[in-house]
Amino acid sequence: MRLVTYSPAFTLVPTYECFNRCSYCNFRTDPKQDLWLTLDKAREILTSLQGKEVTEILILSGEVHPQSNRRKDWLKRIYDIAHLALSMGFFPHSNVGPLSYEEMALLKTVNASMGLMVEQVNPSLLDTVHRFAPSKVPQLRLQQLEWAGMLQIPFTTGILLGIGESSFDRMESIRAIALIQEKYGHIQEVILQPYSKGSKDSYLQNNFNNLDLLETINNAKKILPNNITVQIPPNLIQDEKVLIQCLELGVRDLGGIVPKDEVNPNYSHDNLTDLKNTLLNHGWILKPRLPVYPQYYQETFSRLKILCN
Numbered sequence: 001m002r003l004v005t006y007s008p009a010f011t012l013v014p015t016y017e018c019f020n021r022c023s024y025c026n027f028r029t030d031p032k033q034d035l036w037l038t039l040d041k042a043r044e045i046l047t048s049l050q051g052k053e054v055t056e057i058l059i060l061s062g063e064v065h066p067q068s069n070r071r072k073d074w075l076k077r078i079y080d081i082a083h084l085a086l087s088m089g090f091f092p093h094s095n096v097g098p099l100s101y102e103e104m105a106l107l108k109t110v111n112a113s114m115g116l117m118v119e120q121v122n123p124s125l126l127d128t129v130h131r132f133a134p135s136k137v138p139q140l141r142l143q144q145l146e147w148a149g150m151l152q153i154p155f156t157t158g159i160l161l162g163i164g165e166s167s168f169d170r171m172e173s174i175r176a177i178a179l180i181q182e183k184y185g186h187i188q189e190v191i192l193q194p195y196s197k198g199s200k201d202s203y204l205q206n207n208f209n210n211l212d213l214l215e216t217i218n219n220a221k222k223i224l225p226n227n228i229t230v231q232i233p234p235n236l237i238q239d240e241k242v243l244i245q246c247l248e249l250g251v252r253d254l255g256g257i258v259p260k261d262e263v264n265p266n267y268s269h270d271n272l273t274d275l276k277n278t279l280l281n282h283g284w285i286l287k288p289r290l291p292v293y294p295q296y297y298q299e300t301f302s303r304l305k306i307l308c309n
């Protein structure tokens with residue numbers, strides 16, 4: 001039998017407020033329009049998850065401007081939530097937007113792994129979907145991948161598909177990731193994430209179809225080294241046949257399977273048993289994994305142990 005993995009996860013959102021306005025976003029609220037997640041509330045949620053199969057706490061956040069006087073408090077809240085999750089026996093994975101080198105180094109101490117999507121490297125998207133999203137400057141995002149490499153943080157990245165990029169753009173974005181991997185080797189997985197229209201976003205023209213997705217997977221498998229796992233989110237692939245084709249082409253991970261996909265709240269995950277059975281019918285065994293991959297266990301566990309005692 002062939003194996004495909006997923007991470008039993010739960011998402012905590014420190015804040016939905018974000019100073020960026022990506023056209024495809026269904027997540028954000030305007031700055032100061034959201035009450036931040038308190039530590040008490042986080043503790044209450046985490047307590048209710050103990051003893052269940054959840055191992056990963058995905059910390060996904062909207063962003064406070066780097067120059068804002070509220071930035072320090074924002075970072076501290078993320079740190080405290082991750083620290084709490086860790087002390088309660090979970091593995092935190094933070095994806096909170098671009099960080100300064102010091103901020104990243106600090107969050108490393110309380111995270112098993114971290115992540116940031118490249119989105120796409122073609123700067124022309126700064127005139128369209130990213131016009132009001134300074135955090136999405138391609139060079140800034142690639143620099144984040146470099147810094148994570150210098151800090152040796154087990155890392156998840158990926159590209160967002162169907163936001164107005166060409167097929168060539170997709171290959172360039174994947175090539176940029178492969179080049180950084182050659183230097184540092186810290187990238188565990190690359191997510192190929194199809195933009196999915198929600199009830200709030202303002203991005204309309206999406207011509208990206210299933211064939212484009214399969215072509216992208218094919219190219220990604222050719223471009224990326226074997227030590228990177230290709231991930232797709234199963235809740236964003238509506239057609240079961242297409243999901244199986246993705247696996248046939250080399251996708252080996254289905255990411256965090258969560259009760260609520262905070263980024264795409266209009267697309268819930270199948271019941272895990274149903275998903276397992278569907279895959280089994282096609283000869284695939286779905287197996288849980290941690291947010292940090294086996295090749296990083298030793299380094300990660302010794303790094304985090306200190307904090308749990």
Ligand SMILES: O=c1nc2n(C[C@H](O)[C@H](O)[C@H](O)CO)c3cc(O)ccc3cc-2c(=O)[nH]1
Pocket residue numbers: 007009056058093094095114115116117156157191233254255256257258261262263264290291292
């Ligand atoms: O449920 C989700 N999980 C997302 N995850 C989590 C992912 O599915 C895995 O849980 C983690 O990569 C760790 O295993 C992301 C992680 C990143 O580092 C970067 C981007 C994403 C994006 C999503 C997402 O849109 N929805």
Ligand SMILES: C[C@H]1O[C@@H](n2cnc3c(N)ncnc32)[C@H](O)[C@@H]1O
Pocket residue numbers: 024025026095116117119159160193194195196197198201263264
């Ligand atoms: C956390 C990640 O979620 C992705 N993201 C944001 N909005 C959407 C959407 N409507 N559909 C799919 N992915 C999205 C971006 O790639 C971001 O980096």
Ligand code: SF4
Pocket residue numbers: 018019020021022025026027028061062063097133135
């Ligand atoms: S996708 Fe992330 S950066 Fe863009 S508006 Fe939404 S929360 Fe902010």
